[in-house]
Amino acid sequence: MEPITKEDLEALRFQLFADLKELLAKKDESQSDKKEWLRSRDVKKMLSISDAALQNLRIRGVVHPVKISGLYYYKSEELKSLFRQ
CATH class of the missing domain: 1.20.5 (Single alpha-helices involved in coiled-coils or other helix-helix interfaces)
Incomplete structure (x- = not known):
């Protein structure tokens, strides 16, 4: 040994x-x-993008978040559909 x-x-x-x-x-x-709804930090981590890139997606209307108490929530199905196209 x-x-x-x-x-x-x-x-x-x-x-x-x-x-x-x-x-x-x-x-x-x-x-x-x-998860049905994802927070901004989860989306940024999942897509490997910055705060500015996510904001740009919101402004251009690519994603349609719901804002609750100052936080954006994104429907996970919508994000998955972006990759299926």
Whole structure:
């Protein structure tokens, strides 16, 4: 039996963090698939766009959010349909 070295523990730590990050990413994807309405931050993350790009989509009428208490909510079906065309 070989002794465990610092390098072994360091490699295990990196692998654990990588696995955890992957699991959390999958969880985020599955949750956003189940949500009927998405907040601006979810849309920006999903489309990998900036605040300005999302605002531009609103101004041009590409997306039609609902504004409630100063927050924009986007219908997930509408966003998915943008990619089907």
